[in-house]
Amino acid sequence: MTVPLLIDPFARPISYLRVSVTDRCDFRCVYCMAENMTFLPKKELLTLEELDRMCSAFVRMGVEKLRITGGEPLVRRDIMTFFHSMTRHLDSGALQELTLTTNGSQLARFADELVSAGVKRINVSLDTLDEEKFARVTRWGRLPQVLNGLDAAQKAGLRIKINTVALKGFNEDELFKLTEWCASRDMDLTFIEVMPMGDLGGEDRVGQYWSLKDLRGQLAEHYTLTDLDHRTGGPARYVQLDETGQQVGFITPLTHNFCESCNRVRLTCTGELFMCLGQEDNADLRTPLRASEADDLLEDAIRAAIARKPKGHDFDYSRQRADGQVSRHMSHTGG
Ligand code: SAM
Ligand code: SF4
Numbered sequence: 001m002t003v004p005l006l007i008d009p010f011a012r013p014i015s016y017l018r019v020s021v022t023d024r025c026d027f028r029c030v031y032c033m034a035e036n037m038t039f040l041p042k043k044e045l046l047t048l049e050e051l052d053r054m055c056s057a058f059v060r061m062g063v064e065k066l067r068i069t070g071g072e073p074l075v076r077r078d079i080m081t082f083f084h085s086m087t088r089h090l091d092s093g094a095l096q097e098l099t100l101t102t103n104g105s106q107l108a109r110f111a112d113e114l115v116s117a118g119v120k121r122i123n124v125s126l127d128t129l130d131e132e133k134f135a136r137v138t139r140w141g142r143l144p145q146v147l148n149g150l151d152a153a154q155k156a157g158l159r160i161k162i163n164t165v166a167l168k169g170f171n172e173d174e175l176f177k178l179t180e181w182c183a184s185r186d187m188d189l190t191f192i193e194v195m196p197m198g199d200l201g202g203e204d205r206v207g208q209y210w211s212l213k214d215l216r217g218q219l220a221e222h223y224t225l226t227d228l229d230h231r232t233g234g235p236a237r238y239v240q241l242d243e244t245g246q247q248v249g250f251i252t253p254l255t256h257n258f259c260e261s262c263n264r265v266r267l268t269c270t271g272e273l274f275m276c277l278g279q280e281d282n283a284d285l286r287t288p289l290r291a292s293e294a295d296d297l298l299e300d301a302i303r304a305a306i307a308r309k310p311k312g313h314d315f316d317y318s319r320q321r322a323d324g325q326v327s328r329h330m331s332h333t334g335g
């Protein structure tokens with residue numbers, strides 16, 4: 001039986017699901033988590049079987065790309081079982097891409113298995129190449145462990161994109177170093193503007209904010225930037241640096257609006273569906289999932305949620321304060 005595809009009220013087809021499989025992490029990045037986090041009790045989490053049912057329902061309804069995130073997805077126990085179970089959707093052709101966003105700390109352990117599950121490209125978050133600064137921004141992370149992970153991932157054949165949060169007064173001085181390093185290792189690079197997520201107690205969001213317009217201007221002083229057309233339906237815009245041949249992306253939720261082409265929704269590890277990263281509205285999918293062994297209730301709930309997908313977010317720093325702030329942490333919805 002064919003299931004009707006998911007189209008939202010603004011005629012945007014929903015083809016991309018991001019799934020946070022855990023709220024836990026082995027790092028405590030200053031813009032993402034407080035140092036002392038209280039994590040969810042295990043019974044609140046979707047089991048791996050439930051995650052499979054959720055994702056499979058979305059794939060049946062037209063989702064073609066699945067990104068696994070967190071928290072740190074690779075610290076969830078037995079997460080490889082889940083990756084391997086998603087391989088069947090790649091094999092059937094329903095799913096075009098299975099991928100993940102990771103801090104890289106566990107890649108040395110899991111790179112080969114990810115490849116065997118059908119993962120081809122991954123995003124690895126890395127804000128600095130300086131060991132001391134890395135320890136400061138991640139609080140608990142250690143740079144050599146991540147660099148080993150990157151080596152293992154490349155050796156296993158994974159294509160890597162580095163995600164770097166642009167932080168004023170922190171990694172401004174590493175712009176060219178990071179860019180050249182990625183070029184020399186044949187990795188793509190995307191910069192992300194820091195977003196006003198979560199109340200982390202005393203963090204200065206406006207002070208941390210380094211506009212990617214400025215960052216791009218600095219890059220343009222050193223390199224010839226050619227705009228690339230391809231978009232992912234997401235907030236990233238890409239350029240090519242003619243001198244190095246590499247692609248550099250900019251995720252600019254604050255200086256540009258990207259909502260008109262939004263094709264994605266986000267599922268948390270407790271089964272809440274967020275239809276927009278920048279809005280509080282969410283739909284509980286765990287209750288309909290657990291209410292029946294068949295998926296009819298779940299599919300109805302997914303459809304009802306997509307019918308509420310808003311036109312866009314309201315983030316705005318233009319008045320020198322973090323307007324449109326949402327109270328949850330990025331680790332909750334997975335970024
Ligand atoms: N732990 C994994 C990682 O770090 O890649 C996956 C989850 S993490 C929440 C996903 C992405 O969100 C990371 O690239 C991280 O840098 C980004 N992120 C977290 N908090 C952010 C914030 N306040 N503003 C912008 N990006 C943020
Ligand atoms: Fe963990 Fe990723 Fe958040 Fe850093 S950004 S604390 S690595 S979930």
